[in-house]
Amino acid sequence: xxxxxxxxxxxxxxxxxxxxxxxxxxxxxxxxxxxxxxxxxxxxxxxxxxxxxxxxxxxxxxxxxxxxxxxxxxxxxxxxxxxxxxxxxxxxxxxxxxxxxxxxxxxxxxxxxxxxxxxxxxxxxxxxxxxxxxxxxxxxxxxxxxxxxxxxxxxxxxxxxxxxxxxxxxxxxxxxxxxxxxxxxxxxxxxxxxxxxxxxxxxxxxxxxxxxxxxxxxxxxxxxxxxxxxxxxxxxxxxxxxxxxxxxxxxxxxxxxxxxxxxxxxxxxxxxxxxxxxxxxxxxxxxxxxxxxxxxxxxxxxxxxxxxxxxxxxxxxxxxxxxxxxxxxxxxxxxxxxxxxxxxxxxxxxxxxxxxxxxxxxxxxxxxxxxxxxxxxxxxxxxxxxxxxxxxxxxxxxxxxxxxx
Numbered sequence: 345x346x347x348x349x350x351x352x353x354x355x356x357x358x359x360x361x362x363x364x365x366x367x368x369x370x371x372x373x374x375x376x377x378x379x380x381x382x383x384x385x386x387x388x389x390x391x392x393x394x395x396x397x398x399x400x401x402x403x404x405x406x407x408x409x410x411x412x413x414x415x416x417x418x419x420x421x422x423x424x425x426x427x428x429x430x431x432x433x434x435x436x437x438x439x440x441x442x443x444x445x446x447x448x449x450x451x452x453x454x455x456x457x458x459x460x461x462x463x464x465x466x467x468x469x470x471x472x473x474x475x476x477x478x479x480x481x482x483x484x485x486x487x488x489x490x491x492x493x494x495x496x497x498x499x500x501x502x503x504x505x506x507x508x509x510x511x512x513x514x515x516x517x518x519x520x521x522x523x524x525x526x527x528x529x530x531x532x533x534x535x536x537x538x539x540x541x542x543x544x545x546x547x548x549x550x551x552x553x554x555x556x557x558x559x560x561x562x563x564x565x566x567x568x569x570x571x572x573x574x575x576x577x578x579x580x581x582x583x584x585x586x587x588x589x590x591x592x593x594x595x596x597x598x599x600x601x602x603x604x605x606x607x608x609x610x611x612x613x614x615x616x617x618x619x620x621x622x623x624x625x626x627x628x629x630x631x632x633x634x635x636x637x638x639x640x641x642x643x644x645x646x647x648x649x650x651x652x653x654x655x656x657x658x659x660x661x662x663x664x665x666x667x668x669x670x671x672x673x674x675x676x677x678x679x680x681x682x683x684x685x686x687x688x689x690x691x692x693x694x695x696x697x698x699x700x701x702x703x704x705x706x707x708x709x710x711x712x713x714x715x716x717x718x719x720x721x722x723x724x725x726x727x728x729x730x731x732x733x734x735x736x737x738x739x740x741x742x743x744x745x746x747x748x749x
Contacts, residue, residue: 350375352741353532353541355520355555357381358391359496359727360719361547362503363734368545369510371738372747377512379504380532380539382519387500389625390549391727393692395574395605395613397588398422398432398492399725402439402457402465403600409708410725411460413736417729418490424731425494428502431608437491437588438473440482442676446592447484453592454486464489479584481679491588495608496727503730520548523558525714530559543745544716545737550624550695556711556718565697565705565720566643569624569636570599572616573664574689577604581685582612589677594656599694600724602663602673613689614674614681617663627691629664648702697721710737712744 352368352375354361365379383389398418404410425432441450450467457465466487468476473485504514522533523544532539546555553567577585590603599618606612623633640646650657663670667683674681697705697720709721717740719733726733741747 350542351540352377352543352545352745353530353539354379354545354547355532356547356549356552357383357386357500357504357514357516358389358547358549359387359500359503359730360722360733360737361545362386362500362507363730364545364547364737365512366503366507366510367731367734367738368741369507369512372742372749373510374748377507378539379507379512379514380518380520380534381514381516384516386504386514386516387497390692390695391500392497393627393690394496394727395616395692396493396495396607397437397605397728398434398494399728400437400457400488400491401460401462401725402453402486402488403593404456404460404725406456406459410706410729411456413708413729413732414725415461417725417732420731421494421499421728422492424502425499428506430494430498430502432492432494433606433608434490434492435587435606436476436487436489437590438476438480439486439488439590439592440473440480440677441484441592442482444483449592449595450484450486457486457488462488462490477586477589479678479680480589481677493588493606493608499727499730520555523555525559530715542715543741545741546716546718549722550693552695552718552720553697556713556720559713559716559718561711561713561718561720565699565709566640566645567624567695568640568643568646568649568698569621569626570618570694570696571621571626571629571691572618572694573691574613574615575670575686576689577612577614578685578687581681584678584680585612591677602670604674604677614686615670615689616692617660617670618694619660619664620657621693624693624695626693643698645698645700645702649698649704652702694723695721696723708733710740712740715745717741717744
C-alpha cells in the first residue's frame, strides 16, 4: 500500500460482508480493501446455515427496507448467478392457510406482495392447491411462482472470486479481538497481527452489536441468538413435497414457522423452529457460552421480550425436545408426514436484534460511528437481498467516508 492509499477493512466474511466488499472494490478500486473472517472459510455461520431460499418479497411491509431490498435484490441475485455460473432453481412457494382463521393474514400477504411489486402471485384453493402440491393440506393458498432456491455458500464463494479479481484481500482465521480508534485510524487487534484501517465496515453478524459498542455505537439493542433446527425428509418421503411449502406466519413473531424447503442438492428440509440459544453460535442445545448466556440475561430488553412471547417460546422449546410435536406441526401442511420420515438435520442461529423495550427489530438496521459503518441487524431476507444491501452499505460508506472514484 502506498503512503497515500487509504484502507477499508470489512469485518465478517458472510454474505453481506462479501457482497459489500465485491461492490466496494468494483466502484472504488483506488482503495486497499480487506475482509477479515475469523473462521477458516467464508460463510461459516449464518450464511452457511441458511435454508437457501430466494425470497420474492411477500412478507414485508411495503416501504420497509426489507421490502425494497428483497424485490430488487432477488433480481440482482438471479442475474449474478446467471453471470457467474451459480446453480439455482426457481421452484415456487406455496403458503397455506390450514383453517379459516388464517385466511385474513394470507390475503394480507397477497396485498403486501402486490404492493411490493412481486409478480405472478395467485390465490389458489381446492384443485389449484392439489395441482401445485398434491399432498398438501389447506383451505386456501398463496402461490409465488418466482420464489427459488440456491446454496448461499456458493454465492459467497462467487462474490469472493469477483472481489479478489478486483484486487481485494481476504484474510481467514483472523478474529478481531479488540479495536482502538484515534482521530484518524482504527487499529484492529487479531491473534496474528495488528491491522490498521482508515475506514471500517462491521458485518460481523452474530457479534455485530458487540463490535459496534466497542466503537461507541449506542447500546439501544442487543443480539439475542435463536437456534433454528431442521430435519431432513428421508429419500422415500421426498416426493411428498414438490417445491416449498410454508404456513401462514404468526404476525406477532418475525419467524416464518416450520415449513418444507427443497435444497439445491435435491434434499428436502423440514423446519426450522426458533429456540432461544445459550450461545451466539449455539448450534445445539448442549452448546453453552456462560459469558454470552449471562450477557443475555443481564439485558433488560430480553426480559421484556420474554414476558411478551413466553407462550410462543415454550411451544418452540417443546418442538425442540419432542420430535412428535415437531412432526405434528409439519402434518398441518402435509398430513402424510410421519415421525419415521424425519432424519436428523442441521441447525442455524439467527441473530435477532431486540430493543431495550423488548421489541424484536424487524427491519435492517445500519448505523454509523466515526469512520465506521455497522450492520447491526440483517435478518431474512438478508441473503436474498445481499447485493442490494451491499450496494446500500457502499452508498452510505461513500458519503460517510468521502470516498473518491
